[in-house]
Amino acid sequence: NSEAPCVAAALLGASLLGCAAGQDACSAECPPRTMEGVLVPALCPGDDAATTLAGVAFDVCHPAADSGGALSVTLQDYTVSRAPAGPAFITVMSNYYVGCNAGRREANIFSYTSNLIHERYPNVVFWSSLKGGSDSTCTTWARTYERDGAVALGSAAISQPFTINDDAFQLRDAFFTAPFPHPSYIIIDHHGVIRDKFVGPCCGVANYFSCSTSQALKLNQTLHDKIEPLLKEIEALYGGSAECYYKEWQPWSTCDCGGGGEAGIRTRRRALWQRAIGDGACARAEESEACDCPPADCEPGDWTAWSECSRTCGEGEQFRT
Structure with missing residues (x-):
């Protein structure tokens, strides 16, 4: 429903900010605070994410595993550098609530951009963490984001992003605690360190079409601008030359x-x-x-x-x- 109001505020609870709280709530302050101004422990740029949620496996609701059966991932799979004897990863994670129109608008762009970048740079891995639904709705929303991104932007889906049902709020509480209203993002470098944390261009928008395609597409450019310097850092690890891994x-x-x-x-x-x-x-x-x-x-x-x-x-x- 493109005109339905964002329902994330009810899901977040009274002490947290919803996605329609207005642009004033779209803060990138870190450590974050509750609406009462109390500091909340959450990782910030410069913090080590490599040991966060160690050993916790997250089931991927979409896309399905290539070899059949369930696919699960851990943060350590993609935050531990194997360079120069192996691959070095960059991890990009988004934070969305189902039913939030600002999140849906940006999730389409996130799906589109993740496929563009991951196809060229397979060591850049994208996670889309969803809240507010079951495993089945996680799959349904992931396919919706993927389809809308492909239709609007002409990009066929490949294998990204990994969409995870974060209804237990493990990823949210570690990385996106209020006042990071969704849609919001983190980028983890090849050392497992958080290099960036920011809110998206549609943050604070209540209705789907209130955030134009051109405004939502700023996320595409922002992600490219933030990822490219990290790719150059990885290139330097190998002296400008590396095998295919x-x-x-x-x-x-x-x-x-x-x-x-x-x-x-x-x-x-x-x-x-x-x-x-x-x-x-x-x-x-x-x-x-x-x-x-x-x-x-x-x-x-x-x-x-x-x-x-x-x-x-x-x-x-x-x-x-």
Whole structure:
């Protein structure tokens, strides 16, 4: 409902600010304060995020895992640098409430921008943390953001952002506690340090169309402007040159024996973690090999007629197949 008022204030509670609280509430002060002015412990720029929520696995409601089954991620998966012997990550996280029109407007842009950047730089990982719904509504809203972003901006979805149901408020309380009304964002560098924390251009807007597309698109430029210097820092770690880094190989597929015969083909794939610095060219993340096909199952046909007897007199032999 594009004209429905933002309902996040009820979800946040009386002591926290809602997304329609007005532009005056869109503060980037850190540490944050409650409406009563009490400081709230939450991570700020310069703080170490690498040990935050250590070992806590967050289920990704969308997109689904490539290899089937549930996909879960931890902050440590993407805040611990493996450079220069492996990939170095940048993590960008958003904070949205379902039903908030300002959040929905920006979530479309976030989905669009995350695909643009992640396709070119797979080591830049995007998390979209949603509050105020179940796992099923998390998936529904993620698909809505993805669809609206693709329709409005002409970008096909790839594999980002990781959308997480943060209804237990673990991510919100660690990073986005009031007065960071959503939509708001943090950027974590390759050392696991929070480098930036800011509110979005539609913050304080109650109705979806009150934030124009051109205004919402400022988020796209802001994210590019803040991420590019961090990519240059990573480039310097490798002396201007680095290999392509991949995730582990997925299991081999079943043997494809569609061509008939005793030999078939099986394949396996691996996801790209970080492109080579420079020309960015990487080898194919897929390989194939020959495999043995099981004997074809045979269905016996009807018997042929008996052959003539091998002898015209006495004991002989007849055959049929």
